[in-house]
Structure formats: structure tokens, C-alpha cells
Amino acid sequence: MTTVQTPVDEANTATSWRGRAEADDAERTTAEATDAASIKQLRGRSQALLRSLLRPHKRQIIGIVILLLIMNAANLAGPYLVMLGISNGIPALTDGNDYSVLTAVGIAFGLVTIAEYAATRSEIALSGRVSQSLLLELRRRVFNHFNKLSVSFHERFTSGRVVARMTSDMDAIRELSDNGVHDLVLAALSVVSIAGIMLFMDVELALVALVTFPIMGLLGNWFRKYSTVVYRRTRETIALVIVYFVESMSGVRAVQSYRREPRNQRIFDRLNDDNRDANINGHRAAATFAASTKGIGNLSIAIVLMYGGYLVMEGRTDVGVLVAFLLYLRRFYEPMQELTMFYNTLQSATAALEKLSGVLDEKPEVASPAKPVALPQANGVIEFDDVMFSYRDDKVVLPDMNLTIPAGQTIAIVGATGAGKTTMAKLVSRFYDPVSGVVSLDGVNLKDLSEADLSRAIAMVTQENYMFDGTIGENIAFGKPSAGQEEIEAAAKAIGAHDFIAALPDGYDTDVRKRGGRLSAGQRQLVAFARAFLADPRVLILDEATSSLDIPSERLVQHALRTILADRTAIIIAHRLSTVEIADRVLVLDAGRIVEDGPPAVLISGSGRYAKLHEQWEDSLV
Incomplete structure (x- = not known):
């Protein structure tokens, strides 16, 4: 049954939208300031x-x-x-x-x-x-x-x-x-x-x-x-x-x-x-x-x-x-x-x-430190020490997180929607700061790192894979603007994107158009991977980064992912367990708590939540 919105409903919608827009205005202008x-x-x-x-x-x-x-x-x-x-x-x-x-x-x-x-x-x-x-x-x-x-x-x-x-x-x-x-x-x-x-x-x-x-x-x-x-x-x-x-x-x-x-x-x-x-x-x-x-x-x-x-x-x-x-x-x-x-x-x-x-x-909620601690060369050790985080006061996402990720280890985080997977990634990227506790890199609180050191050490690839107006080469070089053409092409080859780029009319000079509209979702994702590879961070976060890929493209990128993740700390958040299989370690989250932690082969052989998830995933492939 289709619901038809009447003119009165639309008037209410306009009024409601207008009210929300005014209420959400961060400046709190004179529309709200009457005294x-x-x-x-x-x-x-x-x-x-x-x-x-x-x-x-x-x-x-x-x-x-x-x-x-x-x-x-x-x-x-x-x-x-x-x-x-x-x-x-x-x-x-x-x-x-x-x-x-x-x-x-x-x-x-x-x-x-x-x-x-x-x-x-x-x-x-x-x-x-x-x-x-x-x-x-x-x-x-x-x-x-x-x-x-x-x-x-x-x-x-x-x-x-x-x-x-x-x-x-x-x-x-x-x-x-x-x-x-x-x-x-x-x-x-x-x-x-x-x-x-x-x-x-x-x-x-x-x-x-x-x-x-x-x-x-x-x-x-x-x-x-x-x-x-x-x-x-x-x-x-x-x-x-x-x-x-x-x-x-x-x-x-x-x-x-x-x-x-x-x-x-x-x-x-x-x-x-x-x-x-x-x-x-x-x-x-x-x-x-x-x-x-x-x-x-x-x-x-x-x-x-x-x-x-x-x-x-x-x-x-x-x-x-x-x-x-x-x-x-x-x-x-x-x-x-x-x-x-x-x-x-x-x-x-x-x-x-x-x-x-x-x-x-407006003050940044994630403020730069007054006296940053220098970290010119990161190793990639990530630690969560008694971390509690909530987006709102009435809903705690991570109640008490304690976790150590050794340098060079690839971990995969799985769990139901809302379990806190992406929140962990945002905390490591320092898009947010914890309400209490410490998230650190090589023993240094992320709050004490300069923006330059933090951005050089940690990079995040999301499912949005945003493309800026310009050429494919410029988009790959976004994380390293000083990169030359040889470096750009080497990054694309390593990730498996070179062949489709070379087949385009202007190759690396092809304009991606608005938000990458000229490229397919899978191609945009490969360009985003090449961008991250060229930036060469010590810690790489993949947040649902293969969600836009079809099966052939996903298989193509599996080998490239192993190349990207080698010798660096990696955090993979994915629902597709084929991506998770390349991890050294799997964390299963439930309501912001780690309920399982171990190598994927060990967890699959058990009877826990990950084993059930893996079984359901295999059934879906059949």
C-alpha cells in the first residue's frame, strides 16, 4: 500500500526540516539568541x-x-x-x-x-x-x-x-x-x-x-x-x-x-x-x-x-x-x-x-597538541588502554577496550552492525578522541602527535573511495603530491589497477569527472588502494574497503592487498570473510567488547561466533 503525502504533510515536512536545519546550525545565531x-x-x-x-x-x-x-x-x-x-x-x-x-x-x-x-x-x-x-x-x-x-x-x-x-x-x-x-x-x-x-x-x-x-x-x-x-x-x-x-x-x-x-x-x-x-x-x-x-x-x-x-x-x-x-x-x-x-x-x-x-x-573536538611529541618514523604498534567512547552521553559504543596490535600484524575486526568496528577505526585515525583511556601509536598517545606525523603514519581507506575532480594520476597522488609519474604507475601496478587505467583513452591523464563518475565502483576502489599504497603509511585501515568490488575484482585485489599489507600494521573491517582470511588475527566484536580473538584458522575450527559467521558465508557462496 502506497502512502501519499498530502499538502498538509508536506507543509509539516518543510516546517520540520526547516526547524532541524536551524537547530543544527552550529553557530547558534541570532535566530536563537533573543536575550x-x-x-x-x-x-x-x-x-x-x-x-x-x-x-x-x-x-x-x-x-x-x-x-x-x-x-x-x-x-x-x-x-x-x-x-x-x-x-x-x-x-x-x-x-x-x-x-x-x-x-x-x-x-x-x-x-x-x-x-x-x-x-x-x-x-x-x-x-x-x-x-x-x-x-x-x-x-x-x-x-x-x-x-x-x-x-x-x-x-x-x-x-x-x-x-x-x-x-x-x-x-x-x-x-x-x-x-x-x-x-x-x-x-x-x-x-x-x-x-x-x-x-x-x-x-x-x-x-x-x-x-x-x-x-x-x-x-x-x-x-x-x-x-x-x-x-x-x-x-x-x-x-x-x-x-x-x-x-x-x-x-x-x-x-x-x-x-x-x-x-x-x-x-x-x-x-x-x-x-x-x-x-x-x-x-x-x-x-x-x-x-x-x-x-x-x-x-x-x-x-x-x-x-x-x-x-x-x-x-x-x-x-x-x-x-x-x-x-x-x-x-x-x-x-x-x-x-x-x-x-x-x-x-x-x-x-x-x-x-x-x-x-x-567553533573549536575542533580533536585539537592539535600544543607541544607535540616527535615521531618521525613510526613502527606501527597500536594500543587501546582502558578506552571508553560514546557519540552521545546516553549510548556507549566502546565501554572498556583494551587491545594491543603489534607492529606489522594484520588484524580483521568482524561483528554485527553497530558493534563498534568502524568506531575503533575512527579512533585509530584520530577522527575522534576517546572519552576516557588512551589510544597510542608506538607508546605515544595519539593526542600528543602532530598532524604531520599522524597523517604520515596512519591512512584509512573507506568504502566511500572519494574521487576528486581531476585525472586518475592526480587522485592516486593525493596522499603524496610530490610523487612522480613513475611512482604513481608503480603504485597502480602493485595494486592491480594499471591495466584498466592504461586501457582508458588518456591513461593516467583521464579525467575521472565528478566524484569519479567515469569509473565503476570497483575501479574507484582500486584507485583508492593505489592512493593508500603510494602514501606508504605504517598503519593502514581498510573500512569496508572491498565492499564495492565484484567477485572478479575482489579476487584481483586479494594478491594486491597482501602486497600492500606486507611489513605494515593493518586493520581490516569487512563483512566479506574472503577479505578477512588474509589477516593474521581476527577480533570478533559484540556491543563494543572483544568476544573472540585469534588466528582465523583457529577460530574457524572452533564453535564460536566467527566459526558460525564463516559457515554462513560459505553457505551463501553455494
């Missing part, structure tokens, strides 16, 4: 990040500020020169046919125009360089930090959120750094400078002109508070859209296999609607602020025009002063319009910076 202390902490964290990014560019920032001051002065000189032309130049011309004042004003206009052009051109170029340097450093930090964070972080932090951090959040910061700061500084300078100039020219008329300013203050305060909430919501919703898109496309084969395209489309539409509604609310707030600002500005101009006209008629001020006031007022309220757009950009960038600072504030 003043949390918001203060978020802002402090993002401001600290911004200061660290700006610190190397102090000189350039000072230069930008000087250029902005020149631009502001040149921009505000125009109305004052108009006033001089009307008040002094025209009377001189009409009374004595004296062109000198108007000529001087014209020359001054030309010089001001040249200065403004030069300052604007230099400021835009310098700001662009600083902006791109800042973004370059921020991307580098985020990428580097994502790489350093533990496997546990990446298991809960979806790939869609990683993409959102590096795309939409970076774009929001880029938009602010490219245009927003420039507009903000110029707007602030214009408002302050114009107010000062008007007070200098005529105090009475200036007070009349600024009578509407308190109304602007109240309006700006409302817009600031309201838009803070609205524009953070736009960042959250667009992040959810990106996350769901990436997750859906990553699992597109499953989606199409189960014919779930319409359902996924409807869930995506609901998330997209949320983003649209959030943006509409933001535009509505901006429209209210912009229209109100324009209306208040026009009202102020009307008041100044009427009252200024009265003062001119009374002889208490000059026509040139009135004209300059009207021009300044226009320039006084124009920056308010720019501030509207800037505040939109600022809110988006602030929310994005908070998310990025949250990622950068």
Missing part, C-alpha cells in the same frame, strides 16, 4: 572578526578616509560657490561690469571638479583593493577552519550550510565592503558638514531648516530596530534555500529513484516562499523609510523656502544664502536615501558576519 547578553556576545564576536580583518589595512583605510574627506569637501563646495556668485558676483557685474568674482567662482568650480574626480577615482580603486584583500583573507580563514574542524562537526553541519557560508554570506559581506561603507561615510560626513555650514551661514534659517530633524531621528530609530530583525531573517531563509537545494541535488539519484521530485519541489517552494516573504518585508520597511525621508525632506525645503523668502523680503538675509540653503537641504536629505540602502546591506552583512564568526569560533 540581550547573547546578542551582545554575537555582536562582540563578529566585531572582533571584523577588526582582525581590517587590522592589516590600517594605512590604506587612513588613505581612504582622507580621500573621502576630500570628496565630501569638493561636493559641498558647490552650493557655497553658488552663494558667492549670486551674492557677490552678480552685484559686481551689474554695478561695475566686474567679471572678476564670477571668473574666480568659475575657476574654483573647475578646481573643485578636478579634485573630486581625482579623489573619487583613487578612493574607489583603493577601496576595491582593500575589499578584495579582506574577502580573500576571510575565505581563506573559513576554508582553512572548515578543514581543521573535526569529523563530528562535519557530520552534523550539512554540506549545504558549508556552501551557504562560502556563497551567500560572503556575497553579503562583499556587497557591504564594495559599496556600503563608502556610502555610509559620505552620507555621515555630508549630514554633519551641511549642518555645520548652514549654521555658519545663517543660524536662524539653519534652525528652521533643521526643525524636522528630530522626526528623522525617530523614523531612523524605528527603521534600525525593525530592519535588524527583518534582514537577519532574510539571511536565515536564503541559507535554508541553499541548504535544501544542495542536499537535494547531492541525493538526486535517490530522489529520482523514488520519484520524489514533486514532493521535493513543493518543500523547496515553501522554503523559497519564506525567503520571498522575508525579502518583501524588508523592501516594505525600506519603502516606508525612503518615502518618509523624501516627504520630510520636501517639507523642510518648503518651510525654508517660505520662511527664507520672508527673511529676504525683510532684508534679514540674502538671496544667495537662501539658494545655497535650498541646495544644501537637497543634499542633506539625499544621503538619508542612501542610508536606507546601506542599512539593508549592513543588516545582511551583519547577519552573515555573525554566522561566519560562529563557524570560526
Whole structure:
């Protein structure tokens, strides 16, 4: 019986997915931080990040500020020169046919125009360089930090959120750094400078002109508070859209296999609607602020025009002063319009910076040692000493593990799903640290080894056999980038992959395409084996590494495995007992405990769990 999901169910699914995505967000952004202390902490964290990014560019920032001051002065000189032309130049011309004042004003206009052009051109170029340097450093930090964070972080932090951090959040910061700061500084300078100039020219008329300013203050305060909430919501919703898109496309084969395209489309539409509604609310707030600002500005101009006209008629001020006031007022309220757009950009960038600072504030659960113990040449002795491990507090995976694996020994770990086999492999690879106890290599706690020594000594091949975009040769050399072509081919020959690689159109230069899509599952596995062989670790872990191979390919790789595992410590985790047979020793796990331990031939001849597993496996072959 097929269950049909109704629109209500899909709405609930979208809401549930949205809630999980928000709850799993490792940064705990302002969507969850509603109290003043949390918001203060978020802002402090993002401001600290911004200061660290700006610190190397102090000189350039000072230069930008000087250029902005020149631009502001040149921009505000125009109305004052108009006033001089009307008040002094025209009377001189009409009374004595004296062109000198108007000529001087014209020359001054030309010089001001040249200065403004030069300052604007230099400021835009310098700001662009600083902006791109800042973004370059921020991307580098985020990428580097994502790489350093533990496997546990990446298991809960979806790939869609990683993409959102590096795309939409970076774009929001880029938009602010490219245009927003420039507009903000110029707007602030214009408002302050114009107010000062008007007070200098005529105090009475200036007070009349600024009578509407308190109304602007109240309006700006409302817009600031309201838009803070609205524009953070736009960042959250667009992040959810990106996350769901990436997750859906990553699992597109499953989606199409189960014919779930319409359902996924409807869930995506609901998330997209949320983003649209959030943006509409933001535009509505901006429209209210912009229209109100324009209306208040026009009202102020009307008041100044009427009252200024009265003062001119009374002889208490000059026509040139009135004209300059009207021009300044226009320039006084124009920056308010720019501030509207800037505040939109600022809110988006602030929310994005908070998310990025949250990622950068994440501490690796598997941290590098402050003073690593040197281990330039490992022998390969692995020890578990009273190791207890759990992924969650309420479920212990390994309750009390004690185990010694001598150097050069190949052990196979078997057991039911969930017995703790892969967990042991992850602990040896130091993807996780034990809750208590010690996992050591040659007597050195893995926590005390540097990343370089650990990665050189231990390598892991999993059933995922991930292939990166590029050639087959580049994928084999991934574990040893300095390897030459001869070394790459020697590794492939040793593992039995050379023949199929040589038969490809471009041999080792064949592009594997996205995630190795050009290769079969078995071929990808052989390339992964060649990669591990070339890296030449002292300890090699094979976690279900032959699960993708068919019977002929598996037989082909058995001899290669013996070559790979010779003279090195190896841990094999497999359900296929044909792979286990090459081990020197077999461990049978049950609920995180070793219930059998011995050579495979000895265990097969007994009546224990491994003997039964082997018997069941032989029956399955028949």
C-alpha cells in the first residue's frame, strides 16, 4: 500500500526540516539568541572578526578616509560657490561690469571638479583593493577552519550550510565592503558638514531648516530596530534555500529513484516562499523609510523656502544664502536615501558576519597538541588502554577496550552492525578522541602527535573511495603530491589497477569527472588502494574497503592487498570473510567488547561466533 503525502504533510515536512536545519546550525545565531547578553556576545564576536580583518589595512583605510574627506569637501563646495556668485558676483557685474568674482567662482568650480574626480577615482580603486584583500583573507580563514574542524562537526553541519557560508554570506559581506561603507561615510560626513555650514551661514534659517530633524531621528530609530530583525531573517531563509537545494541535488539519484521530485519541489517552494516573504518585508520597511525621508525632506525645503523668502523680503538675509540653503537641504536629505540602502546591506552583512564568526569560533573536538611529541618514523604498534567512547552521553559504543596490535600484524575486526568496528577505526585515525583511556601509536598517545606525523603514519581507506575532480594520476597522488609519474604507475601496478587505467583513452591523464563518475565502483576502489599504497603509511585501515568490488575484482585485489599489507600494521573491517582470511588475527566484536580473538584458522575450527559467521558465508557462496 502506497502512502501519499498530502499538502498538509508536506507543509509539516518543510516546517520540520526547516526547524532541524536551524537547530543544527552550529553557530547558534541570532535566530536563537533573543536575550540581550547573547546578542551582545554575537555582536562582540563578529566585531572582533571584523577588526582582525581590517587590522592589516590600517594605512590604506587612513588613505581612504582622507580621500573621502576630500570628496565630501569638493561636493559641498558647490552650493557655497553658488552663494558667492549670486551674492557677490552678480552685484559686481551689474554695478561695475566686474567679471572678476564670477571668473574666480568659475575657476574654483573647475578646481573643485578636478579634485573630486581625482579623489573619487583613487578612493574607489583603493577601496576595491582593500575589499578584495579582506574577502580573500576571510575565505581563506573559513576554508582553512572548515578543514581543521573535526569529523563530528562535519557530520552534523550539512554540506549545504558549508556552501551557504562560502556563497551567500560572503556575497553579503562583499556587497557591504564594495559599496556600503563608502556610502555610509559620505552620507555621515555630508549630514554633519551641511549642518555645520548652514549654521555658519545663517543660524536662524539653519534652525528652521533643521526643525524636522528630530522626526528623522525617530523614523531612523524605528527603521534600525525593525530592519535588524527583518534582514537577519532574510539571511536565515536564503541559507535554508541553499541548504535544501544542495542536499537535494547531492541525493538526486535517490530522489529520482523514488520519484520524489514533486514532493521535493513543493518543500523547496515553501522554503523559497519564506525567503520571498522575508525579502518583501524588508523592501516594505525600506519603502516606508525612503518615502518618509523624501516627504520630510520636501517639507523642510518648503518651510525654508517660505520662511527664507520672508527673511529676504525683510532684508534679514540674502538671496544667495537662501539658494545655497535650498541646495544644501537637497543634499542633506539625499544621503538619508542612501542610508536606507546601506542599512539593508549592513543588516545582511551583519547577519552573515555573525554566522561566519560562529563557524570560526567553533573549536575542533580533536585539537592539535600544543607541544607535540616527535615521531618521525613510526613502527606501527597500536594500543587501546582502558578506552571508553560514546557519540552521545546516553549510548556507549566502546565501554572498556583494551587491545594491543603489534607492529606489522594484520588484524580483521568482524561483528554485527553497530558493534563498534568502524568506531575503533575512527579512533585509530584520530577522527575522534576517546572519552576516557588512551589510544597510542608506538607508546605515544595519539593526542600528543602532530598532524604531520599522524597523517604520515596512519591512512584509512573507506568504502566511500572519494574521487576528486581531476585525472586518475592526480587522485592516486593525493596522499603524496610530490610523487612522480613513475611512482604513481608503480603504485597502480602493485595494486592491480594499471591495466584498466592504461586501457582508458588518456591513461593516467583521464579525467575521472565528478566524484569519479567515469569509473565503476570497483575501479574507484582500486584507485583508492593505489592512493593508500603510494602514501606508504605504517598503519593502514581498510573500512569496508572491498565492499564495492565484484567477485572478479575482489579476487584481483586479494594478491594486491597482501602486497600492500606486507611489513605494515593493518586493520581490516569487512563483512566479506574472503577479505578477512588474509589477516593474521581476527577480533570478533559484540556491543563494543572483544568476544573472540585469534588466528582465523583457529577460530574457524572452533564453535564460536566467527566459526558460525564463516559457515554462513560459505553457505551463501553455494
